[in-house]
Amino acid sequence: MTHASPSSTSAPTAHSTPKLAMAVVTTIFFMWGFLTCLNDILMPHLKSVFTLNYTQAALVQFTFFGAYFLMALPAGRLVARLGYKNGIVAGLAVAGVGALLFWPAAAMYSYPLFLCALFVLATGITALQVAANPYVALLGPEKTSSSRLNLSQAFNSLGTAIAPLFGGLLILAAEPRTPEQLAAMSQAQMLAYRAAEAQSVQMPYLGLGIALFALAIFIFLFRLPAITEASEKNETRHYGLFEPLRHRHVLLGVLGLFFYVGAEVSIGSYLVNYLSMPDIGAMSEQAATRYVSAYWTGAMVGRFIGSALLLRIDAGKLLATFAGIATLLLLVTLTTSGMTAVYAVVAIGLFNSIMFPTIFTLGMAKLGPLTSKASSLLIMAIVGGAVLPLLMGFLADRIGLQHAFVLPLVCYLYIAYYGLSGSRVREPVVASTPVK
Template identity: 55%
Template sequence: MPRSNASTRTALIVINAVFLMWGLMTVLNDILIPHLKGLFTLNYFEVMLVQFTFFGAYFIMSVPCSALLARIGYRATIITGLLVTAVGAVLFLPAAAVSSYPLFLFAFFIMASGITALQVAANPYVSLLGEPRLASSRLNLAQMFNSVGTVLGPYIIGPLILSGATLGAAALASLPEAEQVAYRLSQARLVQGPYLVLTVVLVLLALAIWLFRLPPLAANDDDAAAGEHRFMDALRHPRVALGVVAIFVYVGAEVSIGSFLINFIARPEIGNISEAAAAHYVALYWGGAVVGRAVGWLLMKVLDPRTLLGVFALIAGLLVIGTMATHGNVAVWAVVSIGLFNSIMFPTIFTLGIDNMGPLTGRASGLMIMGIVGGALLPIAQGALADQIGIQHAFVIPLLCYVYILYYGFKGSRLA
């Protein structure tokens, strides 16, 4: 007897667990960066290849993942994404065992490729699974669980990976051979344990989705014509093309601010605290997204998501101006508070961009996910500008990003 499909509520619960897991996997990059920097004695450019490789995978793999979605549907693409992410996670075991930075980067790329498939399939799936009017509200709720993952990761797994002191190549070479072997083994275990557990959880989650049989979406899952459309067909819609740019600048702004947060707050004229103490504000920055998405989920039940997006972008822009123009605690809390107003931007831009796209939804979704490459490029641009005019004035780049998002909320998203 064939198994029946899960209810909509059960499907949303399971998918929310997927969002939480990929949020947790993504934020672990921030934990591994200082670990890898010390372990391999890397400079900042070399260690930032982690973020470049990870977010670059979104750009490279979003088109193949979108084509996969058109061919096999939402449920199968989500399962595939979870399994590919698990393969990337398990690759951290040999990378740690042989202490190979290129293998670590390869593992990051594979893991990000799986998460790209999840982004391409899960975001539109949540948007389409229910009443269209509440699509932005549902995706804000799902993204709230994603943000919960970004907060839990540093607290649960971060201390495990960073629990041991890392030795640079020179210091390691000065040790006797037996101690070098013991040290490499201990460092490998710090990474292998957490990522082995994560691999198992990802496989179990894929199995759960297969067993629960998520309900299909008639608009796209069974639409054979979906695979006949091209990406240019979706780009001909101004709302989609402008939405891709909005995703690019949003992710770029969010990642740029997060990347510079510790260095900025630790400055004598700003927070005048150690970098270790400043790191606690990172959790507040990302934690603000949890609160903001919970509030956004409720507000979008009664307010126009376009207007709310524009208002949040306006406030975020004003907070960036405060970050650039003030010092001391005012500047500290201005930059940290931006996370609260970043909260609704990704899910709202995404749902507005794919709204009423019919069989083009998968193509539009893939294009939106391509925009995440902004997280690889804009932080580099802000870093180059900071070298020229200083870290505080370099926040002009996120400011320009929020100006564009304000335009998209009030005007661009209303274009057909």
């Protein structure tokens, strides 16, 4: 994979200036944010449709984010072969296929097929992550890479803010039947009801599939600036895959992204169910989607603010501050009830804002020819979004959903440590020896 320094890019044209390229690539961040957050609505919907417990419903996120772990390295090789632009196009096309597979999954009323469709969709998004995150980070000076990636991630958060409202209107539009109403149904009526509920996802995902293919065509036709880095010179093939982990800030950064994505996804995944609890929000699932939207809107607002703050404040210190505040908010939602617990858990979104892009850029800082491999390893760490929601579902089935929020609390404590200490670059880049 080739990487970029601004000095090595070709002379900008009317169609390929860095600013215009940023604007175009930002649409990719919006789209994958939208698709990822839609899982927060899909998960409680499928839980109801297929009468699942929390652990079984968490397979939605396990499958989706598990694809990051399994497909990050193949996606990295694909992007290395195709380049950033064509890698993005391929990712959009694969994601489009995954979205279209929701139609037969719903028609056949099959939870395993829904999970297969999610895996294909997530495979495409993995390719987008592998290509677009380092592309934006390297599309300008290194000292402003965290700020630049935070700005793009702000539009990712715009997608996550809109998705719950979209899902609430189109997927959770019908009020679920009560247990008494379900008990009064015949076997045939029950099957017909469940099938109709499953099919409510068909049109939304069909539309998303068409949009993904249209965006792929647009990116293919658009002239993105070529990015190459003279320092790399195709030398990455001489290094072992896990060579970047010899650098302490990379190893701890991979763990940091694992815990961050796991915490963020765990909270978002269970918000609808959590806010519907009688002693917390006592609201309908559709009403709860508005608070899920507020949670992700907070992340969007925080990323715009964070993009400006990171130009003035050390990235590690700001990361630790935000993680510390998120920890305190989780303590509040764990120990209170009613709207106090609701507002505390929703406010965490604001402080999640800078975490992913900041951990990502700190984790791949000053690596030279190892940058591409570090990027793939960091993307693999997104598997935290598969593992921790499943573990939180396991805890919720045994100790209650509210008490299960102790899991993301522990994650934020680690992120605070990473910002204060773990992110410091202590090994010189030249210390690594190529593997012949």
